[in-house]
Amino acid sequence: MSRRLELRQVSKRFGDIDVLADITLHIEPGEFVSILGPSGAGKSTIFSLLTGGLEGHGGDVDFDGRPLADTRRPFAFMPQHDALMPWRTVIGNTALGLEVQGMSRKAARDKVAPLFGEFGLAGFEQKYPAQLSGGMRQRAALLRTVVQDRAMLLLDEPFGALDALTRTGMQRWLQTMWERHRWTVLLITHDVREAVFLSDRIYVLSGRPARVLREIAIPLPHPRKDLASPEASAIEADILDTLLDPQPAQRT
Amino acid sequence: MSQPFSAAPRIATLFAKIGPALLSVGTLVLAWELYARISRISPTTLPAPSRVLAQAIQQRQALFDNTVPTISATLAGFACSLAVAFILSVLIDFFKPLRRALFPVFIISQTLPLVAIAPLVVLWFGFGLTPKIMLVALVTFFPMLVALVQGYESIDRDISALLSSMGASRMRIFLLARLPSSLPYFFAGLRISITYAVVGAIFAEYAGAAKGLGIYMLNAKNNFRPDLMLAAVLVSALLTLALFAATVLIQRAAAPWERLEGARKP
Known part of the structure; x- marks a missing residue:
């Protein structure tokens, strides 16, 4: 099975500032994958590279087994604010x-x-x-x-601007919609609970320059109803440890 | 939201909106009238508003005949200025260095004193409509150009990023997003320039014309008739107010969403 999207050692510099250091990740067709990281880590930069908003980067980006540059706009993009x-x-x-x-x-x-x-x-x-x-x-x-x-949805912190109650409602709604349609989704968020609740897999990014700290599979069964089940809470706590205290030992 | 069809609350709302303006203008006129009557000042120095109004009614045919050319000059000049400002704003938006090349020239054009430039334009182009159109265009063109160029720049960057991610061309982005974003700026510019436009037309006529409010004022001045002069001023003020109201109505019809937004106005 060919991967829908694959990034290998992607890096990006603005002038002399390293924004992306080493991003390697992939998404299978029908998979819901989240990129989780602190604010200002360059998560949105990854989307800009994918949608053509930014040009020039290190590393390779393949879509359905071919270089992204050879494809014709395979992404539907939802920006941070509703726009x-x-x-x-x-x-x-x-x-x-x-x-x-x-x-x-x-x-x-x-x-x-x-x-x-x-x-x-x-x-x-x-x-x-x-x-x-x-x-x-x-x-x-x-x-x-x-x-x-x-072929693929790119969602950039879609619920970041909402109040807490509305956000929870929207997360449940998106979960139901995804179970029905099985879109291939790459979601950017800094909300750990949101990422755990919605995703099949999560990539945890470091602060700038961003690199992938960890890749975490979320084995929770679908349909998911509860944002705070004990299993989910355990994964959440683990991810928070990684994000708030990124010791070199954990970086493996 | 459309209101229930009953006249009374609508009239009350209308009154609440224009009441304060009527009150302030009314107080000023009343004070003026009282001063003119009590001080017994000569009407050839300061005529009372009642006298100005009476003269305006008596001279209505002459005033009307002189208002028509002023309106034509204002509207024709303003239309030219809008067309040129729009075309240039689009060119500048697509080709940024043009801005740096042209803006200094336009800024200098705004420093030319009308007192000097109006007689010169009349000298070069005669007593017809052309010099009036040119002067109206001169005073209104730059504010409109600045408003449009700024309006295009006011585009929400998320919206342009979204459109380019959809594969929209530069032209498409301009038509779908930059142009509509400029509407509030455009109308703000329109409201400012339309008031300059009438003044510009009157100034051009003052410098030389066969007919028009400007030449009517000049004649009234030369005949020591401040009452007639003020009558012409009254007409030009009403004309400006009417044009201003027209821009507000056009804006409401053209951009109905703005009233829902509330705060997002320049």
């Missing part, structure tokens, strides 16, 4: 990616419209983003991302 356009209605925002792909405005909206119910946005098609709650905005942004039918 909804205030001047577009919700349906206009969610259809944006399809329109950019060259679909007509009407065809794009026809394709998005049936998904509004599943994303908890039914009845809000013609509203503006300013009229939505924080959770709804994130669901709209996620709908805009998945409707593009790309």
